[in-house]
Each structure stands twice: as structure tokens, then as C-alpha cells.
Amino acid sequence: MRVYILFLFAMMSTRLLLLLYLTGHVFAKKSQDVDCLVVNLDYVSCKWNKTGTPEVNYTFYSKLGNDQWKICNHYLTENNVNIGCNQQVDSRDRFKTFRTRLTNGSENFEKGHELKKQVKLNPPTNLTVLNGSDFNLWFYWNHTSPAPLHCVEGEVRFRTNNNNWDFSKVSAGIQKYCINLPSSSSRYELQVRNRIDDSCGESIFWSDWSEPVVWGSNNSTYSKDLMSPWTPVIYVVGAISFILLAMLLLHHERLRIILVPVVPKPSPFLHNIEDWFQFSKGLKDNFKPDYNERACPVREYNYVSQSDVVSSDGSTCSVTTDQTNCSIEHDPEDLSAPFPSNPVSSEEVQKASV
Amino acid sequence: MKLIVFCLFTIYCCSLVKASYPMERKKLQEVLRELKMLKHDIPNTELMMNTPPKDIEDCCCLTALTCFRETLLQHFGISGKYQKKLYKSLNHTLTISGLNFCNTETSTTNCSTCHSHPKEKASEFFNRLESLVQRVRLFQIYFRKLYIKY
Numbered sequence: 001m002r003v004y005i006l007f008l009f010a011m012m013s014t015r016l017l018l019l020l021y022l023t024g025h026v027f028a029k030k031s032q033d034v035d036c037l038v039v040n041l042d043y044v045s046c047k048w049n050k051t052g053t054p055e056v057n058y059t060f061y062s063k064l065g066n067d068q069w070k071i072c073n074h075y076l077t078e079n080n081v082n083i084g085c086n087q088q089v090d091s092r093d094r095f096k097t098f099r100t101r102l103t104n105g106s107e108n109f110e111k112g113h114e115l116k117k118q119v120k121l122n123p124p125t126n127l128t129v130l131n132g133s134d135f136n137l138w139f140y141w142n143h144t145s146p147a148p149l150h151c152v153e154g155e156v157r158f159r160t161n162n163n164n165w166d167f168s169k170v171s172a173g174i175q176k177y178c179i180n181l182p183s184s185s186s187r188y189e190l191q192v193r194n195r196i197d198d199s200c201g202e203s204i205f206w207s208d209w210s211e212p213v214v215w216g217s218n219n220s221t222y223s224k225d226l227m228s229p230w231t232p233v234i235y236v237v238g239a240i241s242f243i244l245l246a247m248l249l250l251h252h253e254r255l256r257i258i259l260v261p262v263v264p265k266p267s268p269f270l271h272n273i274e275d276w277f278q279f280s281k282g283l284k285d286n287f288k289p290d291y292n293e294r295a296c297p298v299r300e301y302n303y304v305s306q307s308d309v310v311s312s313d314g315s316t317c318s319v320t321t322d323q324t325n326c327s328i329e330h331d332p333e334d335l336s337a338p339f340p341s342n343p344v345s346s347e348e349v350q351k352a353s354v
Numbered sequence: 355m356k357l358i359v360f361c362l363f364t365i366y367c368c369s370l371v372k373a374s375y376p377m378e379r380k381k382l383q384e385v386l387r388e389l390k391m392l393k394h395d396i397p398n399t400e401l402m403m404n405t406p407p408k409d410i411e412d413c414c415c416l417t418a419l420t421c422f423r424e425t426l427l428q429h430f431g432i433s434g435k436y437q438k439k440l441y442k443s444l445n446h447t448l449t450i451s452g453l454n455f456c457n458t459e460t461s462t463t464n465c466s467t468c469h470s471h472p473k474e475k476a477s478e479f480f481n482r483l484e485s486l487v488q489r490v491r492l493f494q495i496y497f498r499k500l501y502i503k504y
Contacts, residue, residue, distance in 0.1 A: 200492040
């Protein structure tokens with residue numbers, strides 16, 4: 001029973017509230033919504049015709065920060081009815097509190113605005129194009145707002161031969177854009193827009209696009225990705241040639257070896273260095289660690305007559321000297337070969353060499 | 355020889371930096387970057403802090419900066435990575451000189467003290483600090499010319 005009573009009470013309350021809401025909505029005054037925008041940091045433009053032209057003429061007042069209320073001195077009208085107001089402000093004022101008031105007799109609508117981000121700059125001007133000495137296409141522009149250069153960022157859009165637009169951001173402080181190595185047979189069209197940079201209070205609105213600038217041939221074919229009829233033929237011929245070449249290489253080993261020589265595979269086992277080269281056996285032996293080169297004897301030979309050989313006095317030895325060729329391998333103890341016809345004994349040789 | 359070349363190169367690079375971009379403007383940009391990182395780092399907090407007003411007089415910008423810095427230190431400390439960076443940047447000589455465009459003859463006694471400012475939410479606190487720096491960055495040249503003239 002109690003639950004039933006509670007349920008009934010809730011239902012009635014809901015209906016009553018709904019009735020009051022609807023009644024209140026009908027009898028409520030139609031409030032005027034004011035939208036304000038800082039235009040090019042020059043003036044503030046406020047309008048109250050978003051829901052349609054007002055029925056009465058409102059008087060507009062505005063207040064910046066702690067200043068006094070100021071009446072509008074430049075109304076925007078439509079069908080002789082005030083729909084907006086342009087008011088000169090200092091460009092710093094957008095950081096201050098901005099309040100608006102619309103009055104008409106007893107009606108009074110006040111509203112606060114955050115103007116910092118409600119900025120719309122005028123589009124860039126003097127957009128020009130130059131073909132640089134580096135064969136690149138350079139675009140330059142100016143902006144007309146009082147904002148310093150480092151506070152204005154840009155965005156460009158360009159298209160080639162009336163294809164789709166390509167977009168690109170331009171950092172704050174830069175008023176130029178480059179298209180690399182343009183084709184002389186293509187047509188390039190570019191536009192640019194700007195807004196206040198984030199570091200100076202980013203504006204949520206971009207400016208309108210600037211007037212376009214065009215560079216390139218007017219007679220160029222505006223092909224929307226149309227291919228020449230020969231292009232697929234070339235692609236097919238190229239593919240067939242590639243397949244034939246691959247088959248040729250696989251089946252003709254001789255040709256393959258010439259075109260793609262076999263890279264010798266290094267052996268995992270370590271070999272002696274002398275095996276890498278074609279040395280003679282004698283030279284090979286020279287690289288052995290225990291190699292011990294034998295002394296090469298140098299002998300002097302005297303060409304003496306038979307009579308001098310008989311006598312044992314070696315004081316009349318002549319001076320001719322001959323060195324043996326040590327590269328020729330022979331036993332160093334063997335002093336007799338190959339020498340001149342009158343070999344001399346070893347004792348006489350020692351005496352002569354002194 | 356190598357040392358001489360290296361020294362000359364360093365001097366050349368330093369001159370480029372000095373000539374190409376005012377240091378104060380760059381420092382203020384750094385403050386904005388660190389403030390953005392801090393806003394993302396800390397969760398949405400209902401903390402109430404003494405916040406300088408939105409409509410700060412030109413000669414009270416430095417007083418407001420001091421208030422922002424000390425309030426930040428009081429409520430967030432410098433233990434966090436971004437808190438520490440931001441505090442250091444707000445305390446940097448370039449930041450202070452960037453916001454100090456009031457000549458010594460102009461009185462700053464009309465500036466409100468930090469504790470007299472009403473308390474606002476942390477989000478509003480950071481937004482006002484951001485606006486202060488952005489405003490100064492936007493009109494730095496204007497401010498300097500104005501106060502040098504007078």
C-alpha cells in the first residue's frame with residue numbers, strides 16, 4: 001500500500017514539473033544570443049541575428065576589463081533593424097574580460113565573452129610565385145594584421161593540373177613555401193591562409209583562403225591520372241623480358257657464371273699462409289718458423305798460372321774477386337763447382353780473402 | 355689548429371643564435387610548452403588557488419608572475435618533473451626580464467598582493483598564466499617601445 005502511494009506521488013510530481021517547465025518555456029522571454037569575433041585584430045564584430053532578424057532594435061553596450069560601458073557607434077543593420085555592432089578595440093584587449101549588453105526598454109541581456117581565441121585574420125595578400133635559381137618554385141605572401149610575424153602561422157594548399165589539393169602547414173614566422181623541382185609541363189595552383197599561433201593565443205578560426213596564384217603551362221593536358229595506351233604494353237613487354245632473362249640464367253650455367261660469378265666460399269679451416277700462394281718449394285721453406293738460413297760463403301778467386309799453384313807462397317795473389325751466386329743451391333762445403341778452370345784450395349782461398 | 359677552428363665555429367654558431375631569435379621570446383615559448391605539459395600531466399583537480407585577475411595592468415605583470423610562481427610552488431612543489439621545469443623557467447632571468455617592461459619611475463604599488471587575489475580552480479589558474487605569457491609574447495615589442503618612449 002505504501003509503495004503504491006509513493007508511486008502515485010512520484011508520478012504526479014513528474015507531471016507537475018513537466019507542466020511547469022512547458023508553461024515557463026512558453027512565457028519565458030526570448031533571450032538574444034550575442035556572438036563576437038575579433039576581426040584581423042582590428043575590431044570586434046558582435047552579432048545577434050543567429051536565430052533570425054530581431055523584431056526590435058536593441059541598443060548595444062560593451063565593456064572591456066574594468067573599463068566603463070561603451071555604447072556602440074557603428075551598428076550593422078538588416079532591414080533597418082540592428083543586428084550587430086563593430087567596435088574598435090586594441091589588439092591586446094582580447095585577453096581581457098569582454099562583456100556585452102543588449103537593451104531594449106526593460107529587456108536587458110548581458111553576456112561574457114572569451115575573445116582570446118575568437119580571432120579571424122584577413123587572408124594573406126600579395127601572393128607571388130618565383131622560379132628560383134635552384135630550379136624550385138617559391139611562393140611568398142604577406143599578412144595585414146598588426147600581429148608580429150612570429151605569432152602568425154599559415155597553411156597552404158596546392159594542386160597540380162587541377163588534381164586534388166595537397167595541404168601543408170607553414171610554421172609561425174615563415175611567409176614562403178617551396179615546391180621542389182616543378183615540371184615545366186604541369187600547372188601549379190596555390191592558396192594560403194593564416195591564423196594566430198598557439199604561443200600568442202591560438203585562434204580557432206582560420207582566415208579565408210587567399211587569391212590563388214598559378215604557375216605553369218596553360219596548354220598542359222589536365223590528365224586526371226590518365227595513362228597512355230602504350231604504358232601497359234611497355235609494362236607487359238618488360239615483365240616478359242624479365243621472366244625470359246631469369247629462365248635463361250637458370251638454364252645456361254655458363255652464361256650465369258659470366259654474369260653472376262661464383263663467390264669463392266672461404267674455408268672454415270685455417271691453412272698455412274704459404275698454401276694460399278704459388279710459391280716455389282724453396283721460397284715456401286723460407287716461411288717456416290724454424291727456418292735457418294745457411295751462411296752463403298763468399299770466395300775470392302785468383303786466376304793464376306800453373307807454376308804459381310805449385311809454390312805454396314800465396315803473396316803473389318791477384319786481386320780479381322768473384323762472388324758466388326748464393327741463390328743457386330749447392331753444398332757450401334763444396335768449393336770446387338762451378339768455378340774457373342784453375343780451382344784453388346780452401347786454405348789458399350782463406351789466405352787470399354784477407 | 356683544430357682548437358682554433360673549433361673555437362671560431364663555436365663563436366659563429368653563438369652569433370647566429372643571438373642574431374636570429376630574441377632569447378626572451380624563446381624563453382617565453384619554452385614556458386608555454388612546459389605549462390602545456392604540466393596541464394596534461396596533472397589530473398583534473400578541484401584545488402583552489404590564489405589567482406591573479408585576467409585584466410592585469412601592464413606594470414603589474416611582474417607582480418602577477420611572482421604570484422603565479424609562488425602559488426605553483428606552494429601547491430604543487432617541485433618534486434614532479436614538469437613542476438620543477440616550469441618553476442625554474444618562471445624564475446629564469448629571461449622570463450622576468452621579458453615581463454618587466456615597466457620603467458623604474460612608474461609606481462607598482464597599485465598592484466594587488468598575491469593573497470588578495472580570489473581563489474580559482476587550478477584549470478583557471480593555468481589558463482590565466484598561459485594568457486599572461488601569450489599576451490606578453492604577442493606584444494613584447496609594443497610594450498618595450500611604449501615604455502621606452504615614456
